[in-house]
Amino acid sequence: MMIAFSRFRFLLPCVLLAVVAGCESEDAAEPAPDHLALGNPSGATADVNQPTNYLLTKPQYILSYHRDRGIPNWVSWHLSTEWLGSAARQDDFRADASLPTGWYQAQSSSYTGSGFDRGHNCPSADRTKTVADNSATFLMTNMIPQAPNNNQQAWGDLEEYCRTLAKVGNELYIIMGQYGTGGTGSNGTKSTLDNGRITVPKRIWKVIVVLPEGSDDASRVNSSTRIIAVDTPNNNSLNTDWASYRTTVDAIEAATGYDLLSAVPVAMQRTLESRVDAGPTQ
DNA sequence: CTGAGCGCC
């Protein structure tokens, strides 16, 4: 609900960036890395002594990594037409060498034969402006063991819908995460992969804040801002209609212990986080 | 039916 930034009357992404990532990319060629503009859900920091909530920052997205689960806690990114172009899907799944020395690194092959997909958090198709941007989405720190029908159907459709919203003139702030242990893929139920080094999450959630493009950052979140929150089972027999899993941000906070959208004024959070989206789904 | 997007081997 609240915490550090509640005293700001309006959204101040640049101020937040100054705190978490530095703020001087106004005229960089790449879009500014404002992936945490709405807050840091778990207070992650780039501190090797916090291996279960380790902040990993990249130009294309930002995430909290859990060393002992071998997967991210959550991944956050910004989506608008600035990120969309014609770069081909790179398919270069690979270990993330940027993890601290000595930490386990999931390999491209670590999920093979498990019955779970290497499911993207930040999707490949959300990062097609440059080859480098697309390639970055294939780092294994951006992946989770995801039931194929969850990934390729329910989740794929939701991701496609997000891009549709971006292409018609919206900017989206997206946070995806996972919690719990144990899922059912195409090869049965599993708790872990790779000899216990990768945890199969039980639930996979996403919170999408839809903002109109072009208006001033400072006043864009208001009581009519659309927020889509979903929480799905990591089970291959799920309902493939993602809309059937719509829920509230409050419910996801209760399940995860995170503080989502903490950069939004508290009163606004109260209004928005208790609402279940009822908008169109395609 | 084709193309896009998610994957697998």
Place this chain on the structure above:
DNA sequence: GGCGCTCAG
């Protein structure tokens, strides 16, 4: 690089 699946147009 080929193949399968689902979905939208």
